[in-house]
Amino acid sequence: MYTDKIPDIIIGRLPVYLRALQRMSEKGIRTTSSQELGEHVGISAAQIRKDISQFGEFGKQGTGYSISFLLDKLREILKVDRVWDVALIGAGDIGHALARYQGFVDRGFRIVLVFDNDPSKVGQKAGNFMVEDISKMTDMIRDCGVKVAMITVPALSAQEVSDKLIKAGVKAILNYAPISLNVPDEVHVQYIDPATHLQRMTYYL
């Protein structure tokens, strides 16, 4: 139904559409238009129609989109019609916040393992998880077949942690450490760094 050649910038907008549709669905709304969805996400109706049409004909002229149908399709395209196991490396402030965050599971993810190298944290709780020693990380991640990880360790340790994760089979890393990671082409990285996001806005002030 669709090819692998969709531009990454379009892929990046799909989770935003999915999130808005999920919220509409929770409110009991059953159909929407590209105009209405556009107002929710701040993207033009034309762009939304173009993005979604990359994957097939999901809307009907005049009646718009069935939200549940579009939710199913977007979840299938983004492969979050399942729940991915996620490893969390780093049980500091951000790690604890993520371990306690309730918003993952209905969006396709659940944390299953938490690691830290600090002896005072190992064996303690982070959310509902027991923090494991980082020396066990490679084996445990490989044994559990975990493909997705979040790194919240200090910048100086992040590359080493990333290398070990990839060796253990991880293919997607969400990196909170304020440093760019060197990874092979087949591994995907996304970055969360509040200062970088803030600097991108101050340019315009």
Added chain:
Amino acid sequence: MYTDKIPDIIIGRLPVYLRALQRMSEKGIRTTSSQELGEHVGISAAQIRKDISQFGEFGKQGTGYSISFLLDKLREILKVDRVWDVALIGAGDIGHALARYQGFVDRGFRIVLVFDNDPSKVGQKAGNFMVEDISKMTDMIRDCGVKVAMITVPALSAQEVSDKLIKAGVKAILNYAPISLNVPDEVHVQYIDPATHLQRMTYYL
């Protein structure tokens, strides 16, 4: 020296260059090339040269870039050659983590005000800050002239908080609530939502 018509996608890469150069500088490195910088940030040397040349001739053929000169220029362009006061709204897990985060000040930002609507949090500490009642938010932000804010409240409250921030004069919002915000054209919003970032990667797995 440069116009206001630089594409936003280029502006988005500048903080990444700035971060890598800052790290090199901390290691005592004084000059770099677009090749070397490219390896650090995972962007091609040609792209880096093209991005930086939008703002002037900062490198010399053969000798590369002076890191301190390029740092100064990038800070000036991104307007982080100063320190911006930031208001933090929401003193939950993520809010606490941000209030305690040490990585803002050498990148142009300092939190100055923290607000929450939960009576059990107001008057308590978040990092070094006293949590203020959200009812005082509009007045305190206006009085302090704060232009930058981070929202870490639940999704259901985020739009209302955003509206009040904008009324108080805020022009840039970093939104951690998992919802798209409706803001006027002159206000800038960046989003941090780990599930959205993860979904963008699972497409490729």
